Amino acid sequence: MRTEASPYSFLVRPTTLARGSVTADVTNAIRQAIVTLALPPGSVIDKSLICAELGVSRFPVSEALARLQIEGLVDIAPQRGSTVSLVRIADVREYMLIRKALESEALRVLIGAHEPELVEALHANMAAQREAADRDDAEAFHQIDIDFHDIIFRSMRFTKIKTIIDSARANLDRARRLIITPRRLALTIAEHQAIFDGILAGNQDQATKAIRAHIDAVMVELFAFARERPSLFADGETLGTDKDSFPFG
Structure with missing residues (x-):
């Protein structure tokens, strides 16, 4: 029975559990809980309680956890159960290096060839970022932040x-949520504005330098946080204490 006292009350119960989509719906619900840190890194996953919370049998929950294991979000050990995987800083670093290269080059192609609608969309997004930061709504800000970058690619x-x-994105989103603070929200807005200014000016170098600096700044903060809270990271204890452990420059 689902009760208010359930430790898994944060799980978003699907409005409909259609036959053939139950496993996908359960996977999405658990993934969302992991990505938003409602299920924090290293936490034990209780299948029975999840079944009770979502109103499903053990089979779709087991299948969902197996899928999330493939995504790197869950660790499953025989006879020991399932836990939320720790964030691997090495994976985040590699992904962010790929993102840095792709986004900066994409911006270089964009400058001077964009439609007026892009500027309007980015203006609206920047306003939404500031409104979310003023409300100290970190979750809303995170989604608007993602959309800022998506607008460019769309x-x-x-x-x-x-x-x-x-x-x-799932593992990266977990890592980024760990360092969300009012200070980081303000810095992100300033960094996004610098990117937008480069687009408005039609200046390739200005825009690409701004987006590279933005990604580097996020990673610098994440490395610092990982050194302070190594237990949240699978490889937190391996991080050095100097800038040589951060390869972005």
Whole structure:
């Protein structure tokens, strides 16, 4: 029975559990809980409680956890159960290097060839970022932040690039949420504005330098946080204490 006292009350119960989509719906619900840190790194996953919370049998929950294991979000050990995987800083670093290269080059192609609608969309997005930051609504800000970058790719119809970036977004989103603070929100707005200013000026170098600096700044903060809280990371203890452990420059 689902009760208010359930430790898994944060799970979003699907409105309909259609036959054939139950496993996908359960997977999405658990993934969302992991990505938003409602299920924090290293936490034990209780299948029975999840079944009770979502109103499903053990089979779709087991299948969902197996899928999330493939995505790198869940660890499953025989006879020991399932846990939320720790964030691997090495994976995040590699992904962000790929993102840095792809986004900066995409911006270089965009400058001077964009439609007026792009500027309007980015203006609206920047306003939404500031409103979310003023409300201290970190979750809303996170989604608007993602859309800022997506707007650029949608305008160019670079679907393959967007697919590559989206493929590792779940683990990256977990890492980024760990460092969300009012200070980081303010810095992100300033960094996004610098990117937007480069687009408005039609200046390729200005825009690409701004987006590279933005990605580097996020990674610098993430490395610092990982050194302070190594237990949240699978490889947190391996991080050095100097800038040589951060390869972005």
